[in-house]
Amino acid sequence: MTQRQIIFVPGKNPKPPAAQHQKLLWRTLLEGVRRAEPETASDLSQYAQNFKLIAWNYIYYLNNKDINSELTWVDVLINQHGPTKQDINEANAWHRKLDRMLYTIVDYLPCLLYFTPKALRLTAQEITRYFQNRNNIACEIRELLKQELRPMLKNNEKVLLIGHSLGSVIAYDALWELSHLECLPGKIDLFLTLGSPLGMNYVQRRLMGNHLSGKQKYPTNIRQWVNISSVGDMTALDRIFADDFAPMISLGIIDIIEDHCDGIYNFYRNENGLNCHRSYGYLVNPAMGKVVADWWQQSA
DSSP states (O other): OOOEEEEEEOOSSOOSOHHHHHHHHHHHHHHHHHHHOHHHHHHHGGGGGGEEEOOOHHHHHSOOOOTHHHHHHHHHHHTOOSOOHHHHHHHTOHHHHHHHHHHHHHHHOGGGGGGSOHHHHHHHHHHHHHHHTGGGHHHHHHHHHHHHHHHHHHTTOEEEEEEETHHHHHHHHHHHHHHHTSOOOOOEEEEEEESOOTTOHHHHTTSTTTTOOGGGGSOSOEEEEEEEOOTTOSSSOSOOOTTTTHHHHHTTSOSEEEEEOTTOOOOEEETTEEETTOHHHHHTSHHHHHHHHHHHHHTO
16 A cells, blocks of 8 residues: 655744644644544544654754643543534634734735734744845754655655645745756645745745745645635635636646635633634644545545
């Protein structure tokens, strides 16, 4: 049987130590699959060794987060089987809609960034640091992912690549480099993006290949791309990718690009309240679980 591999590229901010973080991500991913397809989750649970975390955060921030600050909240998340009325109301609150409008304006007029809330400015600084590749840090991060992908692509293994938040940008750029700088044959089966900023004008202007045209502009090693974004997630500013990356379809370099964003709620909460962007909240969602379950069954 062809090996099936799941690779997860996390988003920004310090994370728990890699081994602990990987177990927590695997636990929440299995829960999301269980909510969608219980039998598939039972089968998938036997393949923990096929789930790999690209632990880039430590070399970027030079420190780890204490996992104990997350365990209780993940337990609460797993024991909650859907968004509450309060979750839905908060995700759709007027101030979030106002913030989204403001962020959209800033996306096209970056000079206004200094007039925005501190949280947005800090996020912009993180993304800018990556694109500026200070001290070759972005290349070093992408190399971690490419080291995992090279043998998988060469061996024609079935690969599901999941990128959360900034991790989706790292994954996209790494795939482009493997396509056009290394000309490596093979394709990943599925690129699954969660809470991704790849729809932002600011990000798209800085992606690998953005200055090129035709097939050279995009990664050519993706068979299918599914994008999931939750209501109220400010990082996923433009939630529809099928239009932004439509040339990949017309050029024949990808089979399908799907956006799943209607009625999807990320109901992760911690001491700071509702966080519509956290990876754990995306992973336990049955919408994500259904995508993973379908891929797992089809790639068997």
